[in-house]
Amino acid sequence: MDYKLTFYLLAMSHLNGQKMYGKIIRVTLSKHQTVQLPREGLDDQGLTKDFTNSPLHRFKKPGSKNFQNIFPPSATLHLSNIPPSIIEDDLKTLFIKSGGKVRGFKFFQRDHKMALLQMCSVEEAIQALIDLHNYDLGENHHLRVSFSKSTI
Numbered sequence: 001m002d003y004k005l006t007f008y009l010l011a012m013s014h015l016n017g018q019k020m021y022g023k024i025i026r027v028t029l030s031k032h033q034t035v036q037l038p039r040e041g042l043d044d045q046g047l048t049k050d051f052t053n054s055p056l057h058r059f060k061k062p063g064s065k066n067f068q069n070i071f072p073p074s075a076t077l078h079l080s081n082i083p084p085s086i087i088e089d090d091l092k093t094l095f096i097k098s099g100g101k102v103r104g105f106k107f108f109q110r111d112h113k114m115a116l117l118q119m120c121s122v123e124e125a126i127q128a129l130i131d132l133h134n135y136d137l138g139e140n141h142h143l144r145v146s147f148s149k150s151t152i
Helices: 003-015 065-069 088-097 122-132
Strands: 076-080 102-107 115-119 136-138 144-147
Touching: 076 122, 088 102, 088 115, 088 122, 115 122, 122 144
Parallel strands: none
Antiparallel strands: 076 115, 076 144, 102 115
16 A cells, blocks of 8 residues: 555544544545645635645655554654753643643653653644644754653
């Protein structure tokens, strides 16, 4: 199976039925084979965007080990690429500012570049991932946020 198709199917199965902004997300395959981007200079009111080469796309490399770490949305987030100067309270404050409540936090024992952070709900965790993935923590570190299968 084409690795891109696998990503699409995973995204569909993981996101369909999740709650966002108080409403249930419904994800289905489009009847269209391609997305026609607007011609340069034309206003599409922000409705169409190409993320093909986006730095926010974590799973674009075929055969990447990151592919094994794609999990459905959960209240627990996996954080990585944390610089040494950042402490637990810095990260908790950052996630609280994204609009949620932090229920738990734990740095990885052997590697303080990674941590688990648990929000109070899956919906809060989805919003935090949207807001904070690729957040500039300074020291040439951009926070990586993904859903975790682990709990705290």
